[in-house]
Amino acid sequence: MIDLMxxxxxxxxxxxxxxxxxxxxxxxxxxxxxxxxxxxxxxxIQLISKCGIQMTRGRDNRLNHYQYDKEYIIWSAEQSLxxxxxxxxxxxxxxxxxxxxxxxxxxxxxxHLMVSGKINxxxxxxxxxxxxxxxxxxxxxxxxxxVEFSLTHDAPMYDGTFDDCIxxxxxxxxxxxxxxxxxxxxxxxxxxxxxxxxxxxxxxxxESQLLLAWILKHPAKVFPVVGTTxxxxxxxxxxxxxxxxxLQDWFALLVASQGxxxx
Numbered sequence: 001m002i003d004l005m006x007x008x009x010x011x012x013x014x015x016x017x018x019x020x021x022x023x024x025x026x027x028x029x030x031x032x033x034x035x036x037x038x039x040x041x042x043x044x045i046q047l048i049s050k051c052g053i054q055m056t057r058g059r060d061n062r063l064n065h066y067q068y069d070k071e072y073i074i075w076s077a078e079q080s081l082x083x084x085x086x087x088x089x090x091x092x093x094x095x096x097x098x099x100x101x102x103x104x105x106x107x108x109x110x111x112h113l114m115v116s117g118k119i120n121x122x123x124x125x126x127x128x129x130x131x132x133x134x135x136x137x138x139x140x141x142x143x144x145x146x147v148e149f150s151l152t153h154d155a156p157m158y159d160g161t162f163d164d165c166i167x168x169x170x171x172x173x174x175x176x177x178x179x180x181x182x183x184x185x186x187x188x189x190x191x192x193x194x195x196x197x198x199x200x201x202x203x204x205x206x207e208s209q210l211l212l213a214w215i216l217k218h219p220a221k222v223f224p225v226v227g228t229t230x231x232x233x234x235x236x237x238x239x240x241x242x243x244x245x246x247l248q249d250w251f252a253l254l255v256a257s258q259g260x261x262x263x
Contacts, residue, residue, distance in 0.1 A: 024058035051076035066098030073109035144171035150179030177224035212240035
């Protein structure tokens, strides 16, 4: 893990995205132990974590659920700090919206964590624009929204999510940025691969780089969350930032994904 962290930094990727539930609540501690022995300066990296999902794996819960009371959010953030071996998080996200979340509880937790210097920024993940607006009404500074977004899952471009990010200067992040291209073989992925064939030669890129370059062209300035732990794939992913996909190539991929011309 230490070697992989150094490789990411050498490739220009300095932000590490976590969540308390990853590895059934074990990955943060594994990373923190490696970070402590890595020799990497805390100021040279950014750490993100998420909280709010209560799972049966790794905790004594009867069923999976969400929890967003003030005390729990603070406790969860402090647990992440301890496990990650850091005094602060650059960004804390609420992992998924809960039907029972109350903005007053969230506001109290965010205020405490920011005033105490335990988090620098606060954001959400998988929230709708209206849910973010509810938090904003309580003066909760929502700095970013991490959502599922890819060529094969383009809903955030149409449901107001990225409009909200652009209008309110929120950081947009995309989890599962490669979508289903490498996971499924269906009419959609066949159309995409056919369209990609000449583009790979044109841009000197592989499929994953084209998928990332397609995301990076969006005006919301979306940050893809790269999930691979393969060094070669990490290096290639980092190089996608230098690709400038032409406008009609971007739309050609969109049309291939949706299966129809733009209206």
